Amino acid sequence: MLSYLLATLTFAGVYALLALGLNVIWGMAGMINLGLAGFFALGAYASALATVALGLPILLGLLIAIAVAALSGGLLSRLTLNLRGDYLAIVTLGFGEVIRLIAANEIWLTNGSDGIPGIPGPFRGALTPLQFNALSCALLLLAVALAWLMTERLRRSPYGRALRAIRDDETAAAVAGKPVRLYKVQAFAIGAGLLGLAGAAYAHFTSCVAPDIFRPLLTIYIFLALTAGGTGNTSGAVLGAFLVIVILEGSRFIEPMLHGMTGAQGAALREIIIGTALIVVMRIRPEGLLAERPPKPVSAP
Amino acid sequence: MDLLPQLLVNGIISGTLLAIPAIGFTAIFAVLRFPNFSVASHATIGAFAGYAANVWLGLPAAPALIAAFLVAALVGLVSDEVALKPLRPYGALTAAIASIALTIVLENMVRFGFGNDLRGYDLPLVRDWRIAGVRVGPQQVQNFALALGIMAAVFAALKFTRIGKAMRAVADNPTLAELKGIDPVWVGRLTVFMAMGLVGAGGMLLGLGTSIDPLTGFRFILPIFAAAVVGGLGSIPGAALGAMVVGVGEELSILVLSPSYKSAVGFIAIILVLAFRPRGLLGERAY
Numbered sequence: 001m002l003s004y005l006l007a008t009l010t011f012a013g014v015y016a017l018l019a020l021g022l023n024v025i026w027g028m029a030g031m032i033n034l035g036l037a038g039f040f041a042l043g044a045y046a047s048a049l050a051t052v053a054l055g056l057p058i059l060l061g062l063l064i065a066i067a068v069a070a071l072s073g074g075l076l077s078r079l080t081l082n083l084r085g086d087y088l089a090i091v092t093l094g095f096g097e098v099i100r101l102i103a104a105n106e107i108w109l110t111n112g113s114d115g116i117p118g119i120p121g122p123f124r125g126a127l128t129p130l131q132f133n134a135l136s137c138a139l140l141l142l143a144v145a146l147a148w149l150m151t152e153r154l155r156r157s158p159y160g161r162a163l164r165a166i167r168d169d170e171t172a173a174a175v176a177g178k179p180v181r182l183y184k185v186q187a188f189a190i191g192a193g194l195l196g197l198a199g200a201a202y203a204h205f206t207s208c209v210a211p212d213i214f215r216p217l218l219t220i221y222i223f224l225a226l227t228a229g230g231t232g233n234t235s236g237a238v239l240g241a242f243l244v245i246v247i248l249e250g251s252r253f254i255e256p257m258l259h260g261m262t263g264a265q266g267a268a269l270r271e272i273i274i275g276t277a278l279i280v281v282m283r284i285r286p287e288g289l290l291a292e293r294p295p296k297p298v299s300a301p
Numbered sequence: 302m303d304l305l306p307q308l309l310v311n312g313i314i315s316g317t318l319l320a321i322p323a324i325g326f327t328a329i330f331a332v333l334r335f336p337n338f339s340v341a342s343h344a345t346i347g348a349f350a351g352y353a354a355n356v357w358l359g360l361p362a363a364p365a366l367i368a369a370f371l372v373a374a375l376v377g378l379v380s381d382e383v384a385l386k387p388l389r390p391y392g393a394l395t396a397a398i399a400s401i402a403l404t405i406v407l408e409n410m411v412r413f414g415f416g417n418d419l420r421g422y423d424l425p426l427v428r429d430w431r432i433a434g435v436r437v438g439p440q441q442v443q444n445f446a447l448a449l450g451i452m453a454a455v456f457a458a459l460k461f462t463r464i465g466k467a468m469r470a471v472a473d474n475p476t477l478a479e480l481k482g483i484d485p486v487w488v489g490r491l492t493v494f495m496a497m498g499l500v501g502a503g504g505m506l507l508g509l510g511t512s513i514d515p516l517t518g519f520r521f522i523l524p525i526f527a528a529a530v531v532g533g534l535g536s537i538p539g540a541a542l543g544a545m546v547v548g549v550g551e552e553l554s555i556l557v558l559s560p561s562y563k564s565a566v567g568f569i570a571i572i573l574v575l576a577f578r579p580r581g582l583l584g585e586r587a588y
Contacts (some may be wrong), residue, residue, distance in 0.1 A: 030394075032394045032398070034397075034398075034401060040445055079572065079576060084393070084576070085393065085394050086330070086336045086397065086534065087399050087530070087579075089336055089338075090336055090526045090530060090571065093522070093526070094567070094568040094571055095568070097522075097523055097568070098565050098568045101561070101562060101564065101565050102565075104561075105561045105562065164456060216401070216519075217405060220401060220405055221503070223398055223401075224402075224403075227398075248560075262416070263412050265416075267409075267412075268412040268413040268557060270407070271406075271409040272405075272409045272410060272413070274405050275402040275403065275404075275405035275409070276402075276406055278398075279384050279398070279399050279403065279406075282388055282391070282395065282398070282399055283387055283388065286391060286395075
C-alpha cells in the first residue's frame with residue numbers, strides 16, 4: 001500500500017511537471033500545445049536511448065531530453081509564428097501523432113511497440129523496490145519544487161510580464177517594443193523543455209517506455225489539471241495535477257463497485273468523466289481553483 | 302508491372318473520399334472561426350451509425366450512408382450546443398481545447414457501447430476489375446461516385462440555396478451578414494449540422510474500405526487537417542483540392558517511405574505548406 005501511494009505520488013509529480021510546462025506555454029504566453037504527449041514521448045525516448053544505448057549517466061540523459069524537447073518545441077512554434085494560433089493547434093496535434101508513429105515504427109531505434117525496457121533508475125540495483133519508490137518520489141517532488149520555483153520566478157520577472165502582455169494583446173506588446181516573436185519561441189521552448197523533463201523522469205521511474213503510453217489522452221489530462229488548478233497560476237498547475245491524479249486513481253476504486261462492466265467499458269467511462277470534467281470546469285470556473293494573480297496590482301479588466 | 306498508374310488511381314479515389322470530412326472541418330472553421338477537433342469522434346460515430354444500418358438493418362452501403370450523415374449531424378449539433386458553443390466567446394483556442402475533450406467523451410461513448418473490436422461492413426464480395434493493368438474494386442468505384450455526388454451537392458447548395466449563400470456571407474464578414482438580417486446563430490447551427498453530417502458520411506466512406514473501431518476517426522484526423530491546411534484553412538474548394546493532394550501524396554509516398562508512415566504524409570504536407578505558402582493553395586476565402 002505504501003509502495004502504491006509512493007508510486008502514485010511520483011506519477012502526480014510527473015503530471016505536475018507537465019502542467020508546469022504547459023503553464024509556461026499556454027498559461028503565461030497564451031500559445032496552444034495539443035501535442036503534449038509528443039514532447040513527453042520525445043523526452044522519455046531521448047533519455048532512455050541516451051542511458052540504455054549510449055550508456056550515459058541519468059543526469060546527462062535528463063539534460064538531453066530537455067534539450068531535444070525544447071529544440072523541437074522552438075522549431076514548431078517558429079514555423080507558425082506568423083499565423084493565427086489555430087495553426088499551432090493543428091501542427092502540435094499532428095506532431096504528437098507523428099512522434100507516436102515514429103516510436104511505433106522505427107524498430108531499430110525504439111524497439112517498436114515492444115518499447116525500450118531496462119532503463120536505469122537512480123540506485124535501482126542497490127535498493128529494495130519500496131526504497132526505490134521512496135527515492136523516486138522524493139527526487140520527483142524535488143524536481144517539481146525546482147520547476148515551480150523557476151517558473152514562478154519567470155512569471156514574476158519582467159520577462160514574465162512581457163509574456164502576459166503578448167498573451168493579452170500581441171500588437172500592443174509589439175508597439176511597446178517587446179520582441180514578441182523571439183519571446184514566443186523562447187516561451188514555447190522553455191515549456192517544451194519541462195515537458196521533455198517530465199517524460200525522462202517518467203522513463204527512469206518506470207524503467208520502460210512504449211508508444212502506447214503517449215496517447216493524446218495525456219494532453220487532455222494535463223489541460224484539465226491546468227484549467228482546474230488555474231491557468232497562469234504556478235501553484236494552481238501543481239494543485240491541478242494532484243487533483244487529476246486523485247480523480248484518475250479514485251475512479252479505479254469505484255470501478256469494481258459497478259457490476260457487469262467489462263474492462264474496456266470501465267476505461268471508457270473513466271475517459272468520459274475526464275473529458276466531461278474539462279468541459280464543465282472550462283464552463284463554470286474558467287479561472288480555475290487558484291485564479292491567476294498578476295504579481296503587481298493592475299486595474300480590473 | 303508499372304506501379305505508378307495504380308497508385309495514382311488509388312490516390313485519386315482516397316483523396317475524393319477524404320475531401321468529404323475535410324470539407325466539413327474547413328466549413329466549421331470558415332463560419333465559426335475555430336478548429337473543431339471533434340471531427341475525429343464524429344467520423345467514428347458516422348462509421349458506426351453506417352455499420353448499424355448496414356449490418357443490423359441490412360441496408361446497402363448507399364442508404365446506410367444517409368444514416369451515417371444524419372446520426373453524426375444530430376450528435377454534432379447537440380454536442381456543439383451543449384459543450385462548445387458556450388465556450389466560443391472565450392476564444393478560438395479555448396473552443397479548440399474543449400473540442401478535443403469532446404472528442405474523447407464521444408469516442409469513449411462509442412467504445413462503451415461497441416467495445417474495442419474491429420468490425421467490418423457487410424458488403425457483397427465482388428471480383429476487382431482490371432482496366433489497363435490497374436485494379437479497382439466495384440465498391441471503390443461506388444464509394445468514389447458517392448463522394449463525388451456528395452461534393453457536387455455541397456457545391457450546388459453553397460452556390461444556389463439561400464442557406465448556402467447565408468453561410469458564405471457569415472464566413473466572409475459576420476458583422477455585415479448580421480446587418481443584412483442573417484442570424485449568425487442559426488447559420489452556425491446549420492453549418493455544424495451539415496458539416497458534422499459530412500464528417501460522419503466521410504468517416505463511413507473511409508471505413509468501408511477497411512474495418513472500423515472507436516479509433517477510426519482519430520486515425521484520419523492528420524490527413525483531414527492536412528487537406529484543410531494545404532487547401533487553405535476555411536476554403537471549401539481548397540479542402541477538396543487539398544484532399545486530392547494529400548490522397549495522391551499518401552499513395553505515392555509508398556514509393557519512398559514504409560507504408561506505416563502513410564498518415565505522416567499529411568503532417569509533412571502541413572509543414573511544407575506552412576513553410577512556403579502559409580495561406581494554403583487557394584487562400585482562406587470560404588468559397
